[in-house]
Amino acid sequence: MEQKTHRCESDKQDLNNRLKKIEGQVRGLQKMIEDDRYCIDVLVQISAVTAGLKRVGFQLMESHTQHCVADAIKSGDGEDSIEELMRVIKQFSKS
Amino acid sequence: MEQKTHRCESDKQDLNNRLKKIEGQVRGLQKMIEDDRYCIDVLVQISAVTAGLKRVGFQLMESHTQHCVADAIKSGDGEDSIEELMRVIKQFSKS
Amino acid sequence: MEQKTHRCESDKQDLNNRLKKIEGQVRGLQKMIEDDRYCIDVLVQISAVTAGLKRVGFQLMESHTQHCVADAIKSGDGEDSIEELMRVIKQFSKS
Amino acid sequence: MEQKTHRCESDKQDLNNRLKKIEGQVRGLQKMIEDDRYCIDVLVQISAVTAGLKRVGFQLMESHTQHCVADAIKSGDGEDSIEELMRVIKQFSKS
Numbered sequence: 001m002e003q004k005t006h007r008c009e010s011d012k013q014d015l016n017n018r019l020k021k022i023e024g025q026v027r028g029l030q031k032m033i034e035d036d037r038y039c040i041d042v043l044v045q046i047s048a049v050t051a052g053l054k055r056v057g058f059q060l061m062e063s064h065t066q067h068c069v070a071d072a073i074k075s076g077d078g079e080d081s082i083e084e085l086m087r088v089i090k091q092f093s094k095s
Numbered sequence: 096m097e098q099k100t101h102r103c104e105s106d107k108q109d110l111n112n113r114l115k116k117i118e119g120q121v122r123g124l125q126k127m128i129e130d131d132r133y134c135i136d137v138l139v140q141i142s143a144v145t146a147g148l149k150r151v152g153f154q155l156m157e158s159h160t161q162h163c164v165a166d167a168i169k170s171g172d173g174e175d176s177i178e179e180l181m182r183v184i185k186q187f188s189k190s
Numbered sequence: 191m192e193q194k195t196h197r198c199e200s201d202k203q204d205l206n207n208r209l210k211k212i213e214g215q216v217r218g219l220q221k222m223i224e225d226d227r228y229c230i231d232v233l234v235q236i237s238a239v240t241a242g243l244k245r246v247g248f249q250l251m252e253s254h255t256q257h258c259v260a261d262a263i264k265s266g267d268g269e270d271s272i273e274e275l276m277r278v279i280k281q282f283s284k285s
Numbered sequence: 286m287e288q289k290t291h292r293c294e295s296d297k298q299d300l301n302n303r304l305k306k307i308e309g310q311v312r313g314l315q316k317m318i319e320d321d322r323y324c325i326d327v328l329v330q331i332s333a334v335t336a337g338l339k340r341v342g343f344q345l346m347e348s349h350t351q352h353c354v355a356d357a358i359k360s361g362d363g364e365d366s367i368e369e370l371m372r373v374i375k376q377f378s379k380s
């Protein structure tokens with residue numbers, strides 16, 4: 001069975017608002033390409049979108065650590081949970 | 096007057112196909128949040144989307160260097176063009 | 191009073207062996223510059239040294255989370271400890 | 286035969302001064318480990334050293350582009366030189 005994370009409604013709303021903004025920015029990038037906008041301007045905008053996505057990731061990572069990882073530690077099986085977190089942090093830092 | 100970059104149709108098509116795929120992945124992320132999918136799975140997917148965006152950036156950067164920067168160098172004013180490129184590379188590597 | 195982290199001798203030894211290797215690589219970079227070695231070769235080597243330093247950082251981050259952060263969580267004040275960890279993860283991912 | 290890059294004395298001096306400073310910082314990290322300094326303080330310092338190394342890399346990359354790549358472009362074989370540069374930029378951004 002698939003593992004789930006229960007998120008409160010306000011967190012879900014906040015994360016999805018940010019993701020909707022990012023979706024709009026990715027559509028904006030397509031328009032920039034169609035309009036032959038200057039490469040450097042497109043690259044600056046790609047950096048902004050990437051940074052926005054990473055901020056969503058860090059927000060999720062923090063709340064995962066405050067809730068899921070902290071709960072695992074309290075119930076005595078934090079080790080696996082921390083290893084899993086570290087793996088995703090490393091992957092994240094290379095993307 | 097705004098600076099423009101003329102891109103050939105096949106390049107524009109290719110870049111926009113990648114960006115459309117990324118737009119779909121960002122919508123997929125919203126669905127993952129709504130469905131309470133496990134944080135680590137969402138984070139792995141965010142890494143994949145970020146990496147995809149960076150690949151679009153690198154493709155653009157390479158073609159910008161092969162065309163715009165190379166033309167500037169040939170006509171004797173490459174220095175500014177290279178400085179501008181380096182600035183965006185640095186910004187990119189921090190995003 | 192300054193905060194301290196008690197590390198076991200084998201961890202200290204392992205971290206310092208890696209750092210000594212990195213110190214040697216940084217000296218090797220100076221020799222490459224003196225010997226007029228090709229820029230791209232120097233850049234590849236700088237990437238290797240940076241990646242090595244980051245690996246030391248991740249090792250430290252994991253053991254910090256397994257020990258200091260886990261202890262803080264168990265004694266009920268994990269929140270600050272996790273915020274501090276997240277700040278350093280963000281800074282790390284931009285360096 | 287190995288490829289070489291001729292650098293002027295002032296550039297070599299500048300690069301090696303920065304690398305000597307970085308070598309000293311790596312020795313400082315070893316002392317921090319021996320002295321049981323707090324993990325987060327060590328991690329902040331590792332970030333600083335990594336950022337310093339990347340700055341040396343960007344300086345080298347800029348001068349490589351201003352000289353070697355520009356010369357290759359002027360003599361009509363810029364394509365390979367730019368591909369090689371892009372490969373190292375990508376590797377750099379993942380380290």
